Amino acid sequence: MKLFVRENQNLAETEVEIRCRERDGEVENLISAINSASNVVIGEKESGDKVPVYLTKVLYFEAVDRNVYACTDSDIYRVRKTMYDIEDMVANDHFVRISKSVIVNIRAVRRISPDSARRLKLLLSSGEWVVVSRNYVEDFRRGIGMKGDS
Template identity: 30%
Template sequence: MKIELTIDPTCNEPKLIIITNEVTDEITEIMKLLSPDSLERVSAYTHRGAKIVEIKNILRIYTENKKVYIQTANGIAEVKLRLYELEEKLNPKQFVRISNSEIVNINAISSIDISKTGTIGVTLNGGIQTYASRRYVAKMKKQLGL
């Protein structure tokens, strides 16, 4: 990939142009990273009321009973966004989808157990145990560099 920078004293606002013959996964990831829509915090709701949660503090995001929840070291809270909406706005270098119903923070993964049957057990900080579905194993391995 080539990177080109042009300094123009008459330019009032930076403008980024991507020129490519096709949209690849790499281009899509770059666009997500540079997007002004990327999330830094999200509103979450518990029985005590609403609170703002920093994205970096989220261990995992999952669905259960048609609701979306985030889990941090401080507990679990519901969010009003859909899982796919969150995935579109999250930094792909920080979060990876491991199943149809779950996204985990890569930085919160403490260990990965790859069994002979093909299932992947994922242990997050705080001893939280979850599993990656076979459908997402290849994507997960690629993002984690395994």
Template identity: 30%
Template sequence: MKVNIKIIEKLKEESCTFNIHKVTSFIQDIVSTLEKSSDNYLLAKSTSKNEQEKIPYSNIFYLEYLERKIFIYTNDIIYETKSPLYKLEHDLPNNFIRISKTIMINIHFLNKFSVKPNGNLEAILSNEEKVIVSRKYVSSLKKTLTSYSKSPLMY
């Protein structure tokens, strides 16, 4: 696929045009991400500092609900917010998927996973962090990964 990028003046509105033969789920995900890209960050407080920071979505490995707070994990810093997980699930782009009642991951950082004896999956992120995918969310994870992949998943 040929990609063209044109840098425009700051005062002009950014736009994107696709010349495609068919709308696939991958294209729909790209469109959804682009539509949400005007707010492509979360505001949260670092656990080590007491100040709000903008965290780009692209830096977030996963989010976890714990002790009435949402912890946001990046490669090197942990942030916290009091925003409910269901609201974040609605606001975040499609590459974030819920894998349990308390955890959402950014599938761009999903490195591999393995099946546990109890039926759960263990997802291993690119920073070697391990999180459990509960049985309830395995099928939606598989469906999401299949839509990003050209070949069916085997496990």
């Protein structure tokens, strides 16, 4: 695969063209990645300012005390959505629910380690650890493409 990036100051918005011999799995993955790169959620800072937060920057969403937060490498934003809404919104964007209160971006996972009581621990790109509860281990494994118990 070859990749070309050309800047053009006259464009009103970014354009992406994919040229391929056939529309195979690789092309479908590229289309999915490009589409997810522009997906945003509106986050609220502590100051009350609202900002767009790109899903590709979100490491995980966490529900705490009836609030949902989007956690990135550098900030935490309050999101005015329920976990069910978030789960539906990010279902096809490399996110998977790992507990009742956390939905993780599987692209941010750097290491998977076993934990006690049939749980898993995930090391994220930020250096933070999150736990996959035992009720969500199989969902996580499916989400990363692992079949079965191994």
